[in-house]
Amino acid sequence: xxxxxxxxxxxxxxxxxxxxxxxxxxxxxxxxxxxxxxxxxxxxxxxxxxxxxxxxxxxxxxxxxxxxxxxxxxxxxxxxxxxxxxxxxxxxxxxxxxxxxxxxxxxxxxxxxxxxxxxxxxxxxxxxxxxxxxxxxxxxxxxxxxxxxxxxxxxxxxxxxxxxxxxxxxxxxxxxxxxxxxxxxxxxxxxxxxxxxxxxxxxxxxxxxxxxxxxxxxxxxxxxxxxxxxxxxxxxxxxxxxxxxxxxxxxxxxxxxxxxxxxxxxxxxxxxxxxxxxxxxxxxxxxxxxxxxxxxxxxxxxxxxxxxxxxxxxxxxxxxxxxxxxxxx
Amino acid sequence: xxxxxxxxxxxxxxxxxxxxxxxxxxxxxxxxxxxxxxxxxxxxxxxxxxxxxxxxxxxxxxxxxxxxxxxxxxxxxxxxxxxxxxxxxxxxxxxxxxxxxxxxxxxxxxxxxxxxxxxxxxxxxxxxxxxxxxxxxxxxxxxxxxxxxxxxxxxxxxxxxxxxxxxxxxxxxxxxxxxxxxxxxxxxxxxxxxxxxxxxxxxxxxxxxxxxxxxxxxxxxxxxxxxxxxxxxxxxxxxxxxxxxxxxxxxxxxxxxxxxxxxxxxxxxxxxxxxxxxxxxxxxxxxxxxxxxxxxxxxxxxxxxxxxxxxxxxxxxxxxxxxxxxxxx
Numbered sequence: 001x002x003x004x005x006x007x008x009x010x011x012x013x014x015x016x017x018x019x020x021x022x023x024x025x026x027x028x029x030x031x032x033x034x035x036x037x038x039x040x041x042x043x044x045x046x047x048x049x050x051x052x053x054x055x056x057x058x059x060x061x062x063x064x065x066x067x068x069x070x071x072x073x074x075x076x077x078x079x080x081x082x083x084x085x086x087x088x089x090x091x092x093x094x095x096x097x098x099x100x101x102x103x104x105x106x107x108x109x110x111x112x113x114x115x116x117x118x119x120x121x122x123x124x125x126x127x128x129x130x131x132x133x134x135x136x137x138x139x140x141x142x143x144x145x146x147x148x149x150x151x152x153x154x155x156x157x158x159x160x161x162x163x164x165x166x167x168x169x170x171x172x173x174x175x176x177x178x179x180x181x182x183x184x185x186x187x188x189x190x191x192x193x194x195x196x197x198x199x200x201x202x203x204x205x206x207x208x209x210x211x212x213x214x215x216x217x218x219x220x221x222x223x224x225x226x227x228x229x230x231x232x233x234x235x236x237x238x239x240x241x242x243x244x245x246x247x248x249x250x251x252x253x254x255x256x257x258x259x260x261x262x263x264x265x266x267x268x269x270x271x272x273x274x275x276x277x278x279x280x281x282x283x284x285x286x287x288x289x290x291x292x293x294x295x296x297x298x299x300x301x302x303x304x305x306x307x308x309x310x311x312x313x314x315x316x317x318x319x320x321x322x323x324x325x326x327x328x329x
Numbered sequence: 330x331x332x333x334x335x336x337x338x339x340x341x342x343x344x345x346x347x348x349x350x351x352x353x354x355x356x357x358x359x360x361x362x363x364x365x366x367x368x369x370x371x372x373x374x375x376x377x378x379x380x381x382x383x384x385x386x387x388x389x390x391x392x393x394x395x396x397x398x399x400x401x402x403x404x405x406x407x408x409x410x411x412x413x414x415x416x417x418x419x420x421x422x423x424x425x426x427x428x429x430x431x432x433x434x435x436x437x438x439x440x441x442x443x444x445x446x447x448x449x450x451x452x453x454x455x456x457x458x459x460x461x462x463x464x465x466x467x468x469x470x471x472x473x474x475x476x477x478x479x480x481x482x483x484x485x486x487x488x489x490x491x492x493x494x495x496x497x498x499x500x501x502x503x504x505x506x507x508x509x510x511x512x513x514x515x516x517x518x519x520x521x522x523x524x525x526x527x528x529x530x531x532x533x534x535x536x537x538x539x540x541x542x543x544x545x546x547x548x549x550x551x552x553x554x555x556x557x558x559x560x561x562x563x564x565x566x567x568x569x570x571x572x573x574x575x576x577x578x579x580x581x582x583x584x585x586x587x588x589x590x591x592x593x594x595x596x597x598x599x600x601x602x603x604x605x606x607x608x609x610x611x612x613x614x615x616x617x618x619x620x621x622x623x624x625x626x627x628x629x630x631x632x633x634x635x636x637x638x639x640x641x642x643x644x645x646x647x648x649x650x651x652x653x654x655x656x657x658x
Binding site: 004005006007024028031034035039040043045046047049051053054056057060061071093094098100103104105106107110127128129130131132134135136137138140142146148187280327 | 463473
């Protein structure tokens with residue numbers, strides 16, 4: 001019998017191996033959010049301390065031809081701040097940056113990467129707290145961010161039957177941006193709308209200020225790092241519920257509509273295109289209007305129900321949806 | 330003019346670039362140990378929270394033929410616990426494991442690696458708190474460990490003139506072990522003493538219980554991850570002092586003496602061979618005997634002075650020492 005390699009069992013298979021090995025490990029009562037959430041969080045006195053970790057590998061997560069070193073530096077920290085934002089009212093405080101470089105990496109690349117780290121840390125008033133540099137074949141950027149807050153964190157598992165499912169801003173732009181880069185490369189003459197989509201891929205924004213405004217009203221929360229489809233699945237599954245999603249309510253940007261005119265294509269990017277990093281949350285129906293007043297860029301795309309399944313509708317008609325996202329292995 | 334690449338400026342050159350960019354970043358009064366120490370530490374209420382991060386890359390930091398996957402898993406966490414131990418009375422609590430695997434990695438390799446993670450976490454009652462898995466060309470293991478303690482941490486910069494410089498156990502074994510592996514590979518018929526040296530390379534031990542016993546008496550502290558020579562330099566430089574080191578007092582194991590009979594060779598391994606992970610500390614002269622009663626495996630190898638230089642002596646005669654450690658770039 002040939003031995004299985006990890007490309008056969010896939011990323012989620014791997015995560016299952018890992019989860020199964022560590023089911024006994026959570027006897028620590030200070031742990032308030034575990035491996036299944038966007039950040040790991042523990043209590044220290046009155047503080048909730050949240051930790052995220054994200055690793056970017058050249059050619060797997062980025063091509064250095066497609067993003068400037070400065071934007072790469074910014075993005076690699078910003079995506080961790082997104083995971084902090086996905087826990088509620090938490091301030092990102094400290095960043096650790098582990099780097100791997102081939103020996104032939106130009107010094108200017110390193111300097112510009114660090115300029116990006118510095119800009120994003122200045123923006124959020126974060127401190128670069130440490131890290132290490134190793135030699136590697138491909139560029140590796142492994143970032144850990146620590147956030148601290150005093151309010152109750154919002155996990156993925158608190159959605160109640162009847163809650164509305166809300167999202168911030170628009171979906172699909174970042175996925176469409178990377179699709180354009182795969183199709184035409186970086187040197188193509190893109191029009192303004194296309195450049196917008198590419199910039200959404202290369203310059204993600206954590207919805208930190210937004211989440212601070214609304215977190216105390218939310219029953220569950222995540223960010224759409226792996227696409228809206230996966231986010232909705234996570235919230236409903238972890239909450240032991242189901243949902244109906246009205247695809248015609250999913251917010252699509254004018255630029256995405258301009259570049260990809262076919263409605264099905266737009267929705268594919270919105271559901272399965274990764275790296276939008278928008279907030280995906282549930283909220284009691286009675287508070288839905290209040291939230292929309294606090295953040296006008298909120299859309300409600302569906303509601304939680306008791307079905308244990310997520311059903312998709314378009315103009316009231318149920319649609320069959322097949323997952324077609326990106327697999328790491 | 331040709332542009333410099335990072336192999337020209339070296340690892341310490343890179344760290345200088347980084348340090349210079351972030352000199353303004355430490356306005357946060359909760360930070361109690363910064364990028365220059367073994368761990369980054371901040372205050373949260375009564376707790377000191379310490380964070381370490383270490384990244385191991387296949388073919389750079391390990392060869393998978395030379396260490397079992399289980400030992401590799403154990404070692405990659407243990408070296409982070411060593412950095413926690415180097416801060417004093419801190420308990421390691423949470424580990425984050427970022428992994429990069431080539432798609433062809435056998436599933437059993439991953440399972441055994443995780444067995445190692447689990448064994449070491451059980452030993453220290455630590456929780457695997459999260460992490461991520463990415464695809465990469467070479468195996469990458471990026472570990473972050475968080476430790477928590479209530480006592481004052483011990484930094485590198487507190488050595489006083491007249492303090493004795495102490496170390497735990499013996500030096501040079503791990504460096505000699507890797508030298509043997511480079512010379513003969515893993516399938517050679519090693520004798521018992523040689524196997525001991527290789528096991529010191531593959532199975533490092535953090536001196537955690539030892540440091541808990543003595544930390545309150547120490548004026549400065551680090552671990553010897555990059556060799557005794559660098560550790561002594563760090564403590565004296567960060568404390569703004571100098572030292573005299575008596576090389577004939579550096580503890581050498583009977584096994585190292587058996588395998589490498591030449592005294593100069595033994596001392597080269599002890600001073601420049603990395604990965605011994607023993608404690609290197611300074612202590613007021615009056616407390617030196619007390620510490621030796623608490624931990625009989627302590628040796629005193631020299632004393633701190635006001636000279637701003639580290640001088641090496643052998644049987645009372647000054648020796649010229651040239652650094653010959655390993656460079657990452």
